[in-house]
Amino acid sequence: MPGQRVDPAAPEVDLGRPWRLHPQVALRDEPFGALAYHYGNRRLIFLRSPDLVRLVRSLERFDSADAALAAVSPPQRAAYRAALARLAASGMLDAG
Amino acid sequence: MPARAPGSALRDELARGLDAPICLTWELTYACNLACIHCLSSSGRRDPAELSTAEAMALVDELASMQVFYVNVGGGEPLLRPDFFELLEYAVSHQVGVKFSTNGTRLDRAKAARLAAMDYVDVQVSLDGATAEVNDAVRGQGSYRAARRAMEHLADAGFEGFKLSVVVTRHNVSQLDQLEALAGQYGAQLRLTRLRPSGRGAASWAELHPSRSQQHDLYRWLRDRPWVLTGDSFFHLSALGEPLEGLNLCGAGRVVCLVDPVGDVYACPFVIHEQFRAGNVRGPGGFTGVWRSSALFRSLREPTSGGACTSCGSYDACRGGCMAAKFFTGLPLDGPDPECVHGHGEAGLSDRDRPAPAADHSVRVPVRLSARA
Numbered sequence: 001m002p003g004q005r006v007d008p009a010a011p012e013v014d015l016g017r018p019w020r021l022h023p024q025v026a027l028r029d030e031p032f033g034a035l036a037y038h039y040g041n042r043r044l045i046f047l048r049s050p051d052l053v054r055l056v057r058s059l060e061r062f063d064s065a066d067a068a069l070a071a072v073s074p075p076q077r078a079a080y081r082a083a084l085a086r087l088a089a090s091g092m093l094d095a096g
Numbered sequence: 097m098p099a100r101a102p103g104s105a106l107r108d109e110l111a112r113g114l115d116a117p118i119c120l121t122w123e124l125t126y127a128c129n130l131a132c133i134h135c136l137s138s139s140g141r142r143d144p145a146e147l148s149t150a151e152a153m154a155l156v157d158e159l160a161s162m163q164v165f166y167v168n169v170g171g172g173e174p175l176l177r178p179d180f181f182e183l184l185e186y187a188v189s190h191q192v193g194v195k196f197s198t199n200g201t202r203l204d205r206a207k208a209a210r211l212a213a214m215d216y217v218d219v220q221v222s223l224d225g226a227t228a229e230v231n232d233a234v235r236g237q238g239s240y241r242a243a244r245r246a247m248e249h250l251a252d253a254g255f256e257g258f259k260l261s262v263v264v265t266r267h268n269v270s271q272l273d274q275l276e277a278l279a280g281q282y283g284a285q286l287r288l289t290r291l292r293p294s295g296r297g298a299a300s301w302a303e304l305h306p307s308r309s310q311q312h313d314l315y316r317w318l319r320d321r322p323w324v325l326t327g328d329s330f331f332h333l334s335a336l337g338e339p340l341e342g343l344n345l346c347g348a349g350r351v352v353c354l355v356d357p358v359g360d361v362y363a364c365p366f367v368i369h370e371q372f373r374a375g376n377v378r379g380p381g382g383f384t385g386v387w388r389s390s391a392l393f394r395s396l397r398e399p400t401s402g403g404a405c406t407s408c409g410s411y412d413a414c415r416g417g418c419m420a421a422k423f424f425t426g427l428p429l430d431g432p433d434p435e436c437v438h439g440h441g442e443a444g445l446s447d448r449d450r451p452a453p454a455a456d457h458s459v460r461v462p463v464r465l466s467a468r469a
Contacts, residue, residue, distance in 0.1 A: 026191065028116070028163040032109050035118065037165035039193060039216050044118070044165065048106055 013085040015065035018096035021056055025092050029053065041091050052083055060096065107345050113397035115388065116162035118351045121365040124180070125172040125357050126457035130199050132235045134263060134297040134304060137356070137368055139172040140459035146357040149179045151378070155355065156187045158383045166193035172357065175202040181210065188216040197222055197261060199239060200246025208249035220261040220287060221246050226274035230267050234304070251282040259287040259325065264314060265304045272317055276324070287325035288318070292366040293424040293434070298453050311437055312336065332417035332433045335410035346419055349374065349396035353387065356455065361386045363396060366420030369454045403430025410438065426450040
């Protein structure tokens with residue numbers, strides 16, 4: 001069933017620590033961004049921007065999610081920070 | 097905002113279709129040991145032309161290369177296929193997760209244990225009433241007891257979070273609380289889906305589908321319980337106010353489709369009819385060719401007109417409802433759903449010619465010949 005909803009409020013997640021895509025999550029690139037599917041909890045989530053997909057894929061190269069966010073243009077940073085927090089809270093990201 | 101529930105811009109993009117389905121329904125066999133009066137696929141007898149094990153595996157290979165994350169496997173009764181577990185293991189080992197629906201009759205202790213030991217497999221046990229009386233009137237005598245036994249086996253085997261899957265009817269809509277409690281009793285999750293006038297449901301829909309006031313109750317019940325799964329089934333109810341969970345979009349031929357047991361590809365599980373058959377996986381381009389190039393699917397991805405619904409203030413919420421429900425009740429595809437919550441669909445229902453469902457595999461009832469006088 002496509003499109004399970006992620007809690008829209010940005011949850012409290014420590015982005016000062018390392019995060020990476022959960023090993024049970026697969027990304028499928030799409031024109032709008034990507035589909036992310038978690039084989040463990042069966043969540044399907046729409047990543048609605050190619051930049052967010054790039055950011056998520058880049059996480060494993062950084063010591064913290066905040067360090068990865070430094071590459072995002074400042075006006076967009078808050079939105080992407082909230083998006084990462086929601087992904088982490090829904091189990092799509094794994095504390096590295 | 098990224099990573100949120102889809103808004104209307106994304107919904108428009110999905111309506112134009114993706115290069116691969118998000119998920120698809122795959123009916124493995126037309127064979128079934130039950131004869132539910134609302135069966136979408138008119139199942140009963142196995143079709144001699146059903147996909148072989150090798151052909152089914154080739155389809156899994158294609159789905160894996162298209163990165164289809166999971167398939168909804170149904171039938172017929174999937175457990176009646178002798179190679180069921182072989183196909184299941186093949187699919188999950190190729191990162192194609194399986195959610196399969198079963199009537200539970202063949203789900204014994206050993207099979208429950210085998211399923212519980214597998215990753216990436218979800219089980220949906222079908223039950224259409226909280227009591228034997230309500231369920232068996234639709235699914236046949238003894239089917240309630242069989243489904244309860246299967247759920248017991250799954251729970252005993254430690255299969256957590258399997259689904260209790262219910263088609264909402266006029267007769268069970270008052271039992272939703274009981275059904276939720278029943279699911280909880282087994283550590284299962286409740287899943288509700290919409291009754292469609294498809295397959296044998298074409299003949300039973302008029303007397304089984306929930307009344308308009310029951311639909312309003314159902315909407316409120318679902319809105320208060322976002323954790324109840326619906327497979328995006330009830331998006332026509334979103335016309336009542338705040339949208340329900342999910343895409344709220346007809347995904348037929350755009351983000352979902354059906355592969356039937358003989359490999360025919362239809363726009364969705366509810367339109368097994370020639371008019372909605374896009375091709376066959378045995379064709380030269382395989383499933384991929386059908387999905388990406390069939391004339392039918394390309395046309396379903398064209399912008400649609402709201403037709404008679406355009407002037408309705410709810411059109412953006414429900415998008416005119418379910419194509420299959422309209423088709424099999426003889427309503428125009430660009431007009432209101434037969435269960436339109438504002439009642440716009442009902443007027444056209446009585447005097448329409450209704451298309452006959454195709455691919456009827458119902459068990460033929462032997463005709464009793466009366467002795468001639």
